[in-house]
Amino acid sequence: MALLEIRNLHATVEGEEILKGINLSLNTGEVHAIMGPNGSGKSTLAKVIAGDPGYEVTGGEVLLDGKDILEMEPEERAREGMFLGFQYPVEIPGVSNTYFLKAAANAIRKHRGEPEVDAAQFLKHVRERMELVQMDESLLKRPVNAGFSGGEKKRNEIFQMAVLEPRLAILDETDSGLDIDALRTVSHGVNALRSDDRGFLLITHYQRLLNYIVPDTVHVMVDGRIVKSGGKELAEELEASGYAMFEEGTAA
Amino acid sequence: MEAVAEQKSVYLQDFQQRDRASEPTWWGTRRETAMQRFEAAGFPSRKVEAWKQTKLAHVTQEHFRAAASAGQLDQDAQSRLAVVDDAVRIVFVDGILDADRSQLDRLPDGLTVRTLADALQESGGVAETHLARHADAEAHPFLALNTAFTTEGLVIEVGSGAAPAQPLELVHVMTADAGSVAAWPRVLIHGATSSEVTVVQRYFGADGTAYMTSPVTEIVADANSQVNFYQHVEEGDQGAHLGVIHATVDRDARINGHALHASGRTVRTDFYVNLDGPGGDATLNGLYLVRNGQFADIHTWVRHNADHCTSQQLMKGVLEGKSEAVFDGMIHVARDAQQTDADQQNRNLLLSPKALAHSNPRLEIYADDVKCGHGSTVGELDEDAVLYMRTRGVSDEEARGVLTFAFANEMLESVALQSLREYEREALLSLLPGEEAVRKLL
Secondary structure (H helix, E strand, C coil), rough: EEEEEEEEEEEEECEEEEEEEEEEECCCEEEEEEEECCCHHHHHHHHHHEEEEEECCEEEEEEEECEECCCHHHHHHCCEEEEECCCCCEEEEEECCCCCHHHHHHHHHHHCCCCCCCCHHHHHHHHHHHHHCCCCHHHHHEEEECCCCCCHHHHHHHHHHHHHHHCCCEEEEECCCCCCHHHHHHHHHHHCCCCCCCEEEEEEECCCHHHHCCEEEEEECCCEEEEEEECHHHHHHHHHHHHHHHHHHHHC | HHEEEEHHHHHHHHHHHHCCCCCCCHHHHHHHHHHHHHHHHHCCCCCCCHHHCCCHHHHHCCCCCCCCCCCCCCCCCCHHHCCCCEEEEEEEEEEEEHHHCCCCCCCCCCEEEEEEHHHCCCCCHHHHHHHHHHHHHHHHHHHHHHHHHCCCCEEEEEECCCCCCCEEEEEEEEECCCCCCEECEEEEEECCCCEEEEEEEEEEECCCCCECCCCCCEEEEEEEEEEEEEEECCCCCCCCEEEEEEEEECCCCCCEEEEEEECCCEEEEEEEECCCCCCCCCEEEEEEECCCCCCCEEEEEEEEEECCCEEEEEEEEEEECCEEEEEEEEECCCCCCCCEEEEEEEEEEECCCEEEEEEEEEEEECCEEEEEEEEEEEEEECCHHHHHHHHCCCHHHHHHHHHHHHHHCCCCCCCHHHHHHHHHHHHHHHCCCCHHHHHCCC
């Protein structure tokens, strides 16, 4: 059984159809990348899978570990093991990173019928994960993302993912706008978390990310559909030739 | 309009029937003047600019009178009397000073506190010099009524250079026996040169009782002095609170004001600050939490009358259910008040589509070398932030509760008295949605 199975997914925002029949199957241990031009629907796909109420699903199925998640609230999906890394991480004033993570971790544990985290153990776990993304410990006490630089916010997304250890991580343009050092750090975090019981769906606009995180499969998305899927060499092809040939293909 | 005219007359009748033989002439004259001012204008109709958004019908159609005697404090009220740690407490019940519950006998050095009645007997004293000599310049119907009718109150004097470590905590309680009762407490705070004092005034009352608390606090801050005052209003669900705080600020003196409107059917506070000497500073912070059927209103009138004065105002509102709130804030910079630095911000968070927040910034600037900023927002919770938290497993209710708390809690961070801050934080938590979940996250 696939970790993530998307079948003929259609979605609209304010009446306009953005996703026009997406099919995708991702197994545990795999990293898939979705590439495509601006406005192709990549980020919409990420948000629809995570349960953003701003989008309406008009057809199809999304299964996580075989369970239909489309009827679930976003927090239930998270508790089932899904993580969405935001393209633009949001500031949460008044809530420190540590408390936020503890609340998130406990929500997930409660869902699984496990006891709440032990404070000391949790802090140890958090410190280890900070090292992974080379995040400054002072950021732990700061409110979530408040006053963080762009790079710090993206690191914080990977850090949260590392702490929460999801089954499926969807990273929406986590690489956009990062300098090379930050990109390396973020990629290092993702690579360190790759494992046989976890899957990644990377949404990206730039092929550069895939030099650092080597995907098993690359999908090209144009105008709400996946128009081509292949191995990592597909990304290199795209870098050389651009999306033009696919866009013409759909127009014809 | 007929009802309003009638009301005017009942207050005039009350005034004329009172025995004022024991009052000094100067005070009698000030009272007469105030009564005449009220009588001439009456309660404001909705055509009066400063009152057009304030819902007053249930106040003006009722006839409120001072209580003949204080009612009984219930268990709940008794448990709420003491909040501020290490404070000198003075308690008013149904508008009447409760000597047994007050600590007028344990005042720290440098601080003199007398009852209004005592202070009035002193010829040429601080009361004669200042009482109703500052605030009464303002056209405010409830201020005029307070001057005309007040019998209970305090005159607080802080000696030159004195900085008593203990704050004063004035507690104004309205009991379940206070139906149709008016409380008109009058407080005069005089801070002499280079003194510093902190005065907390807390107002609360029994639910289900229609009373009116209409307090006036006059603050006179001499050169280089500082007065910190906290106004914590938690009136009962049928209680009306129409309060005035008036500060006259001399050279290099500082006023730090903080108001919390947590409950009450109609709660309005008017802050008047006159920065009359160079280098004066006024900081006014306010938070109003308004729930179903309630109304809260903060009016500010900050007047820069001298050069090099600074003022900062930050007022926040959280509105739930079918509720309404007003912030109306004036910054007036006189022609000679060069190098003024004034800022005013008002932010409202609407948690319901039926909530209505009015925000009226008013800037009147007659000097040319000034820095004046203002901002005003009325918005809802950031849905991106809610979704962000939910994608990490936090429930929708928790996310909304936390974001609302964080919005409001910013106003509590400026409360220097830890015990009061904690009390206000508890009040905030108990009033906001998702209380239990929010507690876990903070």
